[in-house]
Amino acid sequence: MPDQPTPTNPALEQAKAQFIQLWGASSANWGISRSLAQMHALLLVSPAALSTEELMAQLQISRGNASMTVRELMDWGLVYKELKPGERREYFVAEKDMLQVTRCIIRERKRRELDAMKRSLAQLAALPGDPADPEYREFHRVLGDIQQLTDSADSVLSGVMKAEKNWLIDKFLRMFL
């Protein structure tokens, strides 16, 4: 059973820790748990696959938390299990291609949030009412405007998901700069 073969460059370790910190701090803005964000950051900057033990140690979290969090990352498609031959223990690697990472996140959030929202809005908009009533008209106008917005968002996100590596950035830069 070989120990960490890392030369443990202290400055680098500190920079990584800062990065994990930074990623963890912005978790609150995106409605995900701190552990999830931190574990993702850790796996992103680790060249080698990490075991549950290592995740627990590096992030200072419990086994239970590590187990649930790594599974959630796999659900998002952001992390893969890696079985080493002759090893009982499971190891985990992050998807490293950031375009792919972006696609995963967009796909999941679109499915969980945007699609659900669109369904609910459609249901609300189907409600009949007196078109002479200003309250009713206002309500329907707002609903319609929001639906336009969600539809646009849907188009954009679907487009991004299908996009090729450079196509996307090229188009965007051409479009906005």
Place this chain on the structure above:
Amino acid sequence: MPDQPTPTNPALEQAKAQFIQLWGASSANWGISRSLAQMHALLLVSPAALSTEELMAQLQISRGNASMTVRELMDWGLVYKELKPGERREYFVAEKDMLQVTRCIIRERKRRELDAMKRSLAQLAALPGDPADPEYREFHRVLGDIQQLTDSADSVLSGVMKAEKNWLIDKFLRMFL
């Protein structure tokens, strides 16, 4: 002091309540408080300006909460104060143009999150190290890739903020469909 002049259509009121509910429920996904989302929804679907009292009553929240939440909405630029002549009380109206609303939200979130993130990433990337060390190389590659992503996001968001009413939707639809 005139009472509510509303004919209070019960079906409509229920639909509005559902909308407020829906909006409030998705607050968790975006890192904002439920009160903030609900109050925004309420003001969006109200044709008339509402007083603090009315906000409190409709959302069933305390005066303190109402006061802080309405202020936060004004900080975002999503709600305006409306002073009625001869009235002491303050009234509040939402920005109703959804493109404008989108711009406000993008502007603020970009400022608070993206810009801050870019600064931190740049700082981390400036860290010197041994280019032969694979750990160091991996770390720098990830940082670089993320910076590319944040830069693209920046371009896109800046573009959206400047966009004209139909220009945006047209372009997007043309681009992605």
Place this chain on the structure above:
DNA sequence: CACAAGTTTCAATAATTATTGAAACTTTTG
């Protein structure tokens, strides 16, 4: 200028959400 009407603040508290840890479960191995 004293009072009334309205607004803001913020420490205390409630509600929510994340995390732990131990027990149950699963899989591998001698």
Place this chain on the structure above:
DNA sequence: CAAAAGTTTCAATAATTATTGAAACTTGTG
């Protein structure tokens, strides 16, 4: 198949975040 190694689950608890409500403050009024 018993023990060992590893993983998952979930009720209990900790940590965090949102909300309340009462006191302080501000502004307009007779």
